Amino acid sequence: MAELRVTAVHKSFGPVRALRGADLTVRSGTLMAVLGPSGSGKTTLLRCIAGFEPVDAGEIRLDGQQIAASGRTVRPERRRIAVVPQEGALFPHLPVRGNVAYGLDRHSRRTGRVESVLALVGLAGFEDRMPHHLSGGQQQRVAVARALAPHPRVVLLDEPFSALDAALRTAVRQDVRRALRADGATAVLVTHDQAEALSVADEVAVMHDGRIVQSGPPDLVYSAPADPWVAGFVGEAVWLPAEMTGDRAHTPLGPVPVVATGDRPPAMAGQVLLRPEQIEVVVPVARAAVTATVVGHDFQGHDALLALRLADGTPVVARIFDPASLPHVMGGEVGLRVRGAARAFPAPPQTPQ
């Protein structure tokens, strides 16, 4: 149970500047996802918090107590911050019980803590198995149980689900989240998978080039991204050139209500952001104000993305939720309608990495 506060942390490896002033606040009892592309410094941030790497500048505080600053590093074993590495990293020579009990003192081993954390991750009765007899998902659950067992102040999870296959990943992810919540743990999850971050976390911190560029609740980060890069990284983005008049933007899709980003006034020329699910495909064509040509089709099972081109050549992507019911022949004409408000940005969008 603790508040973790990272302030302006810098960390370089030779010429490589992995962290360039990272700020992060994790409230007690919440799960924070640090989301960023590979190379953005998220694993380095995690290792600095765990105490495996000293920081060059800035500081890290846990419950107000300083645990890392330039020239001062509290040892990992004194921090009570447990980690769950990427591949689980179970001790291969110890059975499940030995792994989970590793961080417990003799007294708490006898209080049934091992059994209760194993039950929490859904592995009751697995105490005597050896790690190599467990599946990948089970190994990850044991790794989480091992981290939770000694009641750490913070649990750090480093892309713990990336080695699992897609179907298993969702199940393990939900179970781990439930276990963390049931134990009241404060946790930081590092991931490059935006769907994972948005679905599992209480708060999301988006990391780019060694800095946290935005943090907040998942829905806010998705609907009100701080800059075009974040907008493109956390989801599919449709960018339209726009002229602003008051609270409306004039776009190739017609007039759209617009919300400003931050404190910038919306009344200036720029770009607006729409999410594909805000663009509705209407049949018959005659009932829509704008028409577009179908140029591509990306079927994803529960929904599909239609790549469209407007009459003036602007590319647009629409998400349709009932792919079977709509005609979408390549080269066919469809009508379009915009739902909700667009977000205005002054600068032209950057392409996300």
Place this chain on the structure above:
Amino acid sequence: MAPAAGVRRRVRRMLPRPALAAAATAAVGVALLPLVYLSVRVGDAGWPRISSEVFTSRTGQLTARSVALAGLVTAASTVFGVTSAFLVTRTDLPARRLFGVLAALPLAVPSYVAAFAWVSTVDGFEGFWAAALVLTLVSYPYVFLPVAAALTRADPAQEEVARSLGSGPWHTFSAVTLRQVRPAMGAGALLVALYVLSDFGAVSVLRTDVFTRAVFTSVSLGFDRTGALVLATVLVVITLLIVSGEQLTRRRAAHYARLGGAGRPPTRLRLGRLRWLAASGLAGMGALALGLPAASLARWFGEGVSRPGSLTGLATAAGNSFTLSAAGAGLTILLALPLGLLGARTPGPVAVVLDRLAYLSHALPGLVIGLSLVFFGINVAYPLYQSVWLLALAYAALFLPLAVAAVGAAVLQAPPALEEVARSLGRRRFHVLRTVTVPLAAPGIGAGAVLVFLTCMKELPATLLLRPTGMDTLATELWSQTSVSAYAAAAPYAALLVLLAAAPTWWLSARTGVLAGGGS
């Protein structure tokens, strides 16, 4: 930030674990002791004395003969080694697996055992050409094993690409395959050259006057210390020239990466009518390298063990070998632990330099190490002289790299991520070492200790010079019986040594994957 903090951080980046680095440095210091003492003693002798020993026609003859022997054996071993490796791994040769084992097994025959077998079978078998033949037969596996392993591991996709671009099979072999194995071939050839230069057993049994034999003779006959030391130094210089020459010619591009993909076995070349010719050639090599020693041992063995008291002698010698080798292996592993840990955990310039320095003594002839320690014992550490520990020190100096490689590989069994997790669970570094690192690394370290132990059992020249008086080992008994042509008496020692030496050979071949992969 204060400049002092910056300096401290830079030092910490270069030397993240100062205590470990200090222990590793101390270990390398112990291993380099013989070499350092040798140079100090030679330096003391003064230039006039040195030049009067070095610039003589005898030294010139010794140099020419030693270098010629090393060159001839290296060339012959490379040809035989590469040919048999290619035949075993890349063609439709019959009984490939069997030939793979046969080509690896001569490693298990110590050179003096092979020399004993030939000299006791063929009358008047001695001199330069005899030594060249015997040394080639026992040392071509040093080329065969790495080249066969490289050929097994090399990515067949590169050859397939060459074929698809229109190269014929032979052009592909010379342009692609041979380049893939060039680093392995170079490393193997270097081992052979060093092996021949440092060999004492075969050349002394076959009475070939090269450096090692001359040094030993001048010590044991005249006890001409300075002369022996100067000759030994010339040998050291030749060795260092060869090692650095190999380093210089090694090209950076010689490391070929495998670009992912499954480990497909390569397509095999059809030999057609040459198939049986190749098979009989390899069978002939096997007969000379293994068959003849086996026949000779079988012939003398019965006669040898039926002699009165022979079994007692054998048991005593085996016991002595065991004691000395156990002390040697124990000390070697102890010194290897910090070095292996440092190399595996905090790779960096310091670890690399220490690792190279440890190889320095390994490259030197056992005779030189032994000689230097004899004088070191007499002049500096008299309480150690004639004790087990001075010989153990020689073994450690000679075989430290074997143990370091084993420890390094074993420590990699416990990846750093495990130690980090353990520490994040609140355990101190030493507790983590005891409960995670050591239990995981122990089997590998144990295997390394056994390897060093068996290698010590076979060691001859340093053992001859440094064993406590009256403490005869299997190797020294075999050598002294052979020197007086008591072949029947020597045979049981030879047989036991071959058995002991076969174990690490088997282990080495299994590890390089030649035995496992040869048949698939």
